[in-house]
Amino acid sequence: MATLMARLLFFTWLILPFCGTEKARQRALRQRDAEYIERYNGCMQGPAGTPGRDGNPGANGIPGTPGFPGRDGLKGEKGECVRESFEEPWKPNFKQCAWKSLNYGIDLGKIAECTFTKMRTDSALRVVFSGSLRLKCKNACCQRWYFTFNGAECTGPLPIEAIIYLDQGSPEFNSTINIHRTSSVEGLCEGIHAGLVDVAVWVGICPDYPHGDASTGWNSVSRVIIEELPK
Template sequence: MYTVSQDCTFTKLRSDSTLRVLFSGSLRLKCKNACCQRWYFTFNGAECTGPLPIESIIYLDQGSPELNSTINIHRTSSVEGLCEGVKSGLVDVAVWVGTCADYPRGDASTGWNSVSRIIIEELPK
């Protein structure tokens, strides 16, 4: 399951420039058993491939089975990186939450009880 957490539109002026993006805010993952979630950026609906995807993961080994409880930690985190090859014009920039390969999905949330920011900067060559 993939869900968009935050998104905004940015006007990119040059085709040969690089976008620097940053998400800063509260990320949370909760589960009783081992789980993993991935927060990542998309540009006009596609992940960055040049030079690499822009992502961050949270993995939890397990909750506390003897207490029948779950780990539920909210942490201020950031996801940051550079993306090349995005054409000029309006760019839909979004932060998504998805699953990690080969790991069970947990209960993820973004931006609980805090300010979240997406910062987008166009870097000329």
């Protein structure tokens, strides 16, 4: 009996280490399997599959709420005023009146007249008189040739005129000193309304000087040229 008990104890002493080792090994395996399952979601990862196709577009989402109003920006620089014009293109408008031989010997008064049709109010008139002028006198004298528009001299900006002045003349008006020279009176006048315009050339006196014996358009062609120009 004693011998049997001794054998059982000896066998138990031999078997217990192996059982503990086996249990420890099983626990390690179970722990590793649990970690593996936890890491890969319970399944072992296989090879990558074929990429799937794009899905259908989703429906529009709910509109977002309005944002906060923005702040006012810096004040800009003042712009230029541009007015668009729908007027027709500018067309030339001119006229010429000519006289073969005026031979006008008056000292004061109207010499010649030419009527012109002005198309626009915001335009200017260019006028030219070309013809022979003469002045003679005993003492100092001055004569003035000038334009009028509808009976008034130009005020936009100033009169259009030309003068001849003699300091020392001949002893008598019928002296042989009698020089006729082709001269011109020319200028631009603004501020004249559209429509018919009576353009005239006059002869008159110079301020503060006596007039002499004037002559206009002797033995030659005289002409008045009128042209409407854009401003």
